[in-house]
Amino acid sequence: xxxxxxxxxxxxxxxxxxLSLGILDYVLRKTRRAAVFRPVVRDEAVTSPDKTIELLxxxxxxxxxxxxxxxxxASEADQLLAHNQFDQLLNRVIGAxxxxxxxxxxxxxxxxxxxxxxxxxxxxxxAEVARSLDVPVLLLCDGAARGADELAGDLxxxxxxxxxxxxxxxxxxxxxxxxxxxxxxxxxxxxDLALEPDQLVVMPADPVLASPTMREVAEQxxxxxxxxxDQLDRxxxxxxxxxxxxxxxxxxxxxxxxxxxxxxxxxxxxxxVLAHQSANYPPIAGMVxxxxxxxxxxxxxxxxxxxxxxxxxxxxxxxxETVTKLHRVKSYITADNPTxxxxxxxxxxxxxxxxxxxxxxxxxxxxxxxxxxxxxxLSQRAKADRRRIVLPEGEEERILRAAxxxxxxxxxxxxxxxxxxxxRAAVSRLGLDLDLERVQVIDPASSPLLxxxxxxxYELRRERGLTRDQAQELMLDVSxxxxxxxxxxxxxxxxxxxxxxxxxxxxxxxxxxxxxxxISIVSSVFFMCLEDRVLVYxxxxxNPKPTAEQLADIAIASADTARLFGIEPRVAMLxxxxxxxxxxxxVERVQAATDLARAKRPELLIEGPLQYDAAVDASVAxxxxxxxxxxxRATVLIFPDLNTGNxxxxxxxxxxxxIAVGPVLQGLNRPVNDLSRGCLVEDIINTxxxxxxxxxxx
Numbered sequence: 001x002x003x004x005x006x007x008x009x010x011x012x013x014x015x016x017x018x019l020s021l022g023i024l025d026y027v028l029r030k031t032r033r034a035a036v037f038r039p040v041v042r043d044e045a046v047t048s049p050d051k052t053i054e055l056l057x058x059x060x061x062x063x064x065x066x067x068x069x070x071x072x073x074a075s076e077a078d079q080l081l082a083h084n085q086f087d088q089l090l091n092r093v094i095g096a097x098x099x100x101x102x103x104x105x106x107x108x109x110x111x112x113x114x115x116x117x118x119x120x121x122x123x124x125x126x127a128e129v130a131r132s133l134d135v136p137v138l139l140l141c142d143g144a145a146r147g148a149d150e151l152a153g154d155l156x157x158x159x160x161x162x163x164x165x166x167x168x169x170x171x172x173x174x175x176x177x178x179x180x181x182x183x184x185x186x187x188x189x190x191x192d193l194a195l196e197p198d199q200l201v202v203m204p205a206d207p208v209l210a211s212p213t214m215r216e217v218a219e220q221x222x223x224x225x226x227x228x229x230d231q232l233d234r235x236x237x238x239x240x241x242x243x244x245x246x247x248x249x250x251x252x253x254x255x256x257x258x259x260x261x262x263x264x265x266x267x268x269x270x271x272x273v274l275a276h277q278s279a280n281y282p283p284i285a286g287m288v289x290x291x292x293x294x295x296x297x298x299x300x301x302x303x304x305x306x307x308x309x310x311x312x313x314x315x316x317x318x319x320x321e322t323v324t325k326l327h328r329v330k331s332y333i334t335a336d337n338p339t340x341x342x343x344x345x346x347x348x349x350x351x352x353x354x355x356x357x358x359x360x361x362x363x364x365x366x367x368x369x370x371x372x373x374x375x376x377x378l379s380q381r382a383k384a385d386r387r388r389i390v391l392p393e394g395e396e397e398r399i400l401r402a403a404x405x406x407x408x409x410x411x412x413x414x415x416x417x418x419x420x421x422x423x424r425a426a427v428s429r430l431g432l433d434l435d436l437e438r439v440q441v442i443d444p445a446s447s448p449l450l451x452x453x454x455x456x457x458y459e460l461r462r463e464r465g466l467t468r469d470q471a472q473e474l475m476l477d478v479s480x481x482x483x484x485x486x487x488x489x490x491x492x493x494x495x496x497x498x499x500x501x502x503x504x505x506x507x508x509x510x511x512x513x514x515x516x517x518x519i520s521i522v523s524s525v526f527f528m529c530l531e532d533r534v535l536v537y538x539x540x541x542x543n544p545k546p547t548a549e550q551l552a553d554i555a556i557a558s559a560d561t562a563r564l565f566g567i568e569p570r571v572a573m574l575x576x577x578x579x580x581x582x583x584x585x586x587v588e589r590v591q592a593a594t595d596l597a598r599a600k601r602p603e604l605l606i607e608g609p610l611q612y613d614a615a616v617d618a619s620v621a622x623x624x625x626x627x628x629x630x631x632x633r634a635t636v637l638i639f640p641d642l643n644t645g646n647x648x649x650x651x652x653x654x655x656x657x658x659i660a661v662g663p664v665l666q667g668l669n670r671p672v673n674d675l676s677r678g679c680l681v682e683d684i685i686n687t688x689x690x691x692x693x694x695x696x697x698x
């Protein structure tokens with residue numbers, strides 16, 4: 001059984017980052033113990049991380065030090081080769097690889113990056129390394145503007161060389177092919193290479209992946225960023241050299257265009273900035289000012305007083321030379337560009353059959369439940385029956401970044417609350433690939449639903465003394481407006497809290513969505529994605545010190561939540577005592593809660609009081625509570641109070657590197673979920689998926 005795969009590109013920039021993303025995304029659904037290994041890295045990558053390795057470590061949160069991802073630097077390899085010490089080079093590679101093999105279930109090997117410009121040398125080196133490591137090879141090449149005969153010739157040569165070294169080639173991937181000729185090229189290569197259909201992947205070029213960011217343009221041209229330093233993630237999908245008059249070029253402007261013009265053309269510069277800000281023209285990627293000229297002082301003063309200026313980069317080279325250089329600018333998928341990462345993962349998911357590829361190189365044997373599989377299942381279940389989720393904080397940057405991914409991957413339908421113009425401006429400023437035509441955008445202040453919602457709130461709360469004017473004022477609040485959308489079925493669930501407090505988020509839900517029948521309290525859980533399993537922790541976010549009755553309801557609701565998300569509930573009611581070994585008011589409260597929960601739901605496996613170690617460690621459970629169906633095997637852990645629960649989940653998260661997904665609110669009639677104000681974009685995406693799944697269950 002092979003537990004590794006070697007990516008061997010036939011030329012630089014063939015798409016190793018893209019393919020690595022797709023393969024690891026598949027593998028990490030089966031095991032978290034995956035590693036990345038590049039036998040040889042360029043010298044500069046020793047101090048400034050290799051872009052592909054950095055991407056994979058950061059995006060997948062791999063438990064691997066960067067220093068363990070490679071064997072030696074290119075200069076070290078060259079020195080060994082110069083002294084005919086190739087065996088020593090291979091020994092260094094094998095030693096580093098074997099150290100990883102002892103710790104990980106799967107190793108993705110990236111082709112050696114020796115820095116040599118000769119593709120034949122790189123292929124020879126990769127063949128020798130793959131043979132020495134006994135790792136099957138996946139061949140990768142750039143298919144842009146190349147015919148079937150040329151590609152087939154190069155691939156047959158590479159395959160024959162690898163086979164002569166005893167390296168099995170499990171599949172071939174041809175990347176960056178023009179979409180209109182993908183199918184024809186696929187059919188021709190299948191015949192020329194005599195491959196089975198599942199051994200050949202022809203991937204179309206993707207405009208998002210192919211387009212460099214303005215940061216990449218500035219860095220690779222050696223330019224000076226004059227304006228828009230906070231918008232350098234904007235992508236340039238088209239280059240336009242502006243030599244004509246303003247009134248003529250404006251009609252030719254297209255979205256994501258990069259304008260190139262001499263630095264002394266002030267009228268072009270100013271008109272382009274104004275067009276970018278105008279609702280009547282498409283937003284541009286930015287501008288490159290050539291010839292070493294800078295805007296005149298009067299124009300600089302004018303620009304300094306404007307907001308939302310797109311990136312403007314000044315270079316010393318002449319216009320023709322600059323355009324030539326622009327066509328050589330490379331676009332990378334980097335850890336800080338979620339738009340490209342999402343586009344890459346979508347492309348791989350569409351064209352690469354992970355199961356078929358795995359069958360070719362051998363099964364990956366997981367040692368436990370993978371957190372990535374849990375997170376993957378969230379998005380898949382949400383997609384299967386898409387629901388509408390309202391996001392009250394629609395103008396917030398992280399919310400918009402998450403929305404772009406959710407819409408692109410069809411995880412849920414979305415409603416954003418906020419000012420439409422500000423939302424459009426933010427999407428443009430952030431350079432997001434978010435089609436607002438596919439998103440419902442509502443400004444509560446101008447919505448025709450405002451009066452309807454205010455009247456509904458008045459009817460629900462007038463017995464509590466709420467007036468119509470107060471209801472109208474409250475409904476201008478996005479949390480109240482969004483919650484009323486959920487209450488009346490105009491949205492299936494709500495996610496908020498990236499800006500607002502927990503109290504602000506859940507107060508409207510407590511007031512008029514209320515709890516499910518038989519549940520006395522709204523509570524929360526965190527899904528704790530440990531290295532080998534996923535546990536449910538409750539309540540770590542809402543209730544300071546629940547009574548025995550409330551604690552019983554929290555346990556029941558947490559068990560139901562666990563089962564909803566594919567975790568078989570075995571509930572441990574936690575305390576500082578196990579069984580009858582201790583006494584005191586706190587132990588008695590937990591014991592009473594356990595008895596109440598058992599009486600309400602006799603079919604559930606519930607044990608308490610239990611200490612944490614007795615709940616999760618089989619050897620401890622055997623000593624402290626032998627014969628228990630829960631002790632040592634608990635999947636749902638109920639903490640006696642908020643202080644204990646909140647500190648425990650944070651300690652486990654920080655000390656073990658576990659992923660904590662939540663808080664997930666439970667007990668409400670309709671799903672409303674709260675975000676941490678320090679949440680990441682990935683946290684928002686996961687919470688939207690969870691809310692959609694809760695809505696599916698009704």
